[in-house]
Amino acid sequence: MQNLSELMHRLIASRVEFVLVGGFAAVAHGVTQVTLDVDICCRFNEANLMRIQKAFADLHPVHRSRPDLPLELTPEQCASLKNLYLKTDLGIVDCLGEVLGVGNFEAVLKHSVEVELPYGKCRILDLDALIRAKEAMNRDHDRITVKYLKEIKKQQSQN
Amino acid sequence: MPKKNDKAGMVLKEASPAYGVSADSDIDLSLLRDNLAKTPWERMQANDDALNFAESLRTAMEKRHAKP
Numbered sequence: 088m089q090n091l092s093e094l095m096h097r098l099i100a101s102r103v104e105f106v107l108v109g110g111f112a113a114v115a116h117g118v119t120q121v122t123l124d125v126d127i128c129c130r131f132n133e134a135n136l137m138r139i140q141k142a143f144a145d146l147h148p149v150h151r152s153r154p155d156l157p158l159e160l161t162p163e164q165c166a167s168l169k170n171l172y173l174k175t176d177l178g179i180v181d182c183l184g185e186v187l188g189v190g191n192f193e194a195v196l197k198h199s200v201e202v203e204l205p206y207g208k209c210r211i212l213d214l215d216a217l218i219r220a221k222e223a224m225n226r227d228h229d230r231i232t233v234k235y236l237k238e239i240k241k242q243q244s245q246n
Numbered sequence: 247m248p249k250k251n252d253k254a255g256m257v258l259k260e261a262s263p264a265y266g267v268s269a270d271s272d273i274d275l276s277l278l279r280d281n282l283a284k285t286p287w288e289r290m291q292a293n294d295d296a297l298n299f300a301e302s303l304r305t306a307m308e309k310r311h312a313k314p
Contacts, residue, residue: 089297092290114293115286119277121296202286211286238273242282 090177091125094143098127099207101142105129106199107211108186108220110232115202115211118235120228124179128195128212131184133165139173139182146175188223189216214240 091111098105107115109126129135140148140160148158151172158173171182185191189198189212198216202209212220218236221229281289 089301090294091297092287092294095290111290111293114289117278117282117284117289119274119281121293121300123297204287204290234273235278238275238278239282242279 088177089123091122094125094175094177094180095204095209096206097142098139099204099209101138103127103129103138103142104135104192105182105210106192106195107209108183108189108195108217109181112212112217113221113232113236116214116217116236117239118232120232120235124181126181126183128183128186128189128192130192131165131168133162136160136165136168136171136182139171139180143173143175143180146177148173148175150174151179151181186212186216186220188219188221214243 095107095111105127106129107125108128109124110118110120110122111125113120114122129139137160140158143158150156150158151174154174169184173180173182186195189195195212195216196210198213199210200213202211214236218233218240221233221236281292284292
């Protein structure tokens, strides 16, 4: 059972410093394509990474590239990690230290908007930055997403 | 819902050519506008529903193919 919304809920409840980026951010903006995972850009320091670990502790989190390795972060790992790719019982979460086309966490934070969800506030990469990020990725499905995002921007400017 | 057409009477919206499709991007605008009327939270939940429905279809097809 996938539940990407619940993964978001847990990140917010655990006070993880993050910005929602990627396909789920595009969904939040209104793109009608379905996405399979949650991509976040977050501050890569020990305190924040430990909050992520705590948020998913009961969801059997493992490293996506090494499913035999449960998520058991050490201070040494926290100091050296640039990205963290996780698989949990409720879905995949990719934690990124920076976003191509936008920059590091501070730059991503600067280009984010606050959205009110039922369980708290969340920051989401803004439309223009998300378009830049998707254009920078330039995979087939990213190009389609860019078309949607540009149309959403057009619709919003008309309203 | 059927839409009134002066010449042909009641027709389905799907019967009209290129209904609500953006000319320059092939995007279904009616679908997009419906989605934009939702809150971000509603859109996220719709994504989860679609994922789980797709998964249930995949499982059903696998069971069907597994039958002798």
